[in-house]
Amino acid sequence: MSKPILAFDIYGTLINVHGVVEQLQNMVGDQATLFSQTWRDKQLEYTFRRGLMQNYANFAICTRDALEYACQLLKQDLSTQQKQQLLDTYRTLPAFDDVEPTLQALKDSGIAMFGFSNGSADAVETLLQHAGIHDYFDGIVSVDDMKSFKPNPGVYSHFLRQAKAQLESQGDGQATHVGGQNAWLISSNSFDVIGAISAGMRAAWVKRSPDAVFDPWGIEPTAQIHNLTELKKALEQTL
Structure with a gap:
């Protein structure tokens, strides 16, 4: 795949x-x-x-x-x-320590990566530049274009359009493949993960705190990790 x-x-x-x-x-x-x-x-x-x-x-x-x-x-x-x-x-907050090595490993593997945020594009650009991780991304997608916020399903569709991807129906109301590829959201926010899965994407939940609780809605993340350095292996296990 x-x-x-x-x-x-x-x-x-x-x-x-x-x-x-x-x-x-x-x-x-x-x-x-x-x-x-x-x-x-x-x-x-x-x-x-x-x-x-x-x-x-x-x-x-x-x-x-x-x-x-x-x-x-x-x-x-x-x-x-x-x-x-x-x-x-707030425009110059730091990245977590596990971010840059993870992005580097994914970039080296040729995986397409986008920043996808409730923040405006210019604010996100500034934030990523200051954190020294901007150049790992193929693009920035902001919900500001849609004048709404996550977890509105329309903003996930907006991401797929901006990433030049098309959802392919699986015939059961689900859609996980995008233009022959898997579209994944990576988020520490359970509402975001549930929103993405509900909109037809796959999603990895980053449980950054041992006290974090995933919303008990009967919708589980495709993968759960505790540190971003676990992401590449988690992706490989589900593809």
């Missing part, structure tokens, strides 16, 4: 969204970890709500509004300058 096409989620999968904690410690002290998690959780919630309401605002606005929420909830009176510093940091 031909080699797969891989769609890598960015925030939380390749890029450590909690890379802002050290900066937060200087601003909110012992609440830094809680603040970071609250900010991230609300950020995702706002994308879900805006998607359902069809009241789109881009990921940067969802991130900004979630920051305001975290400040109010945790009663942290950050200055306008501090808030801007945090938002600027």
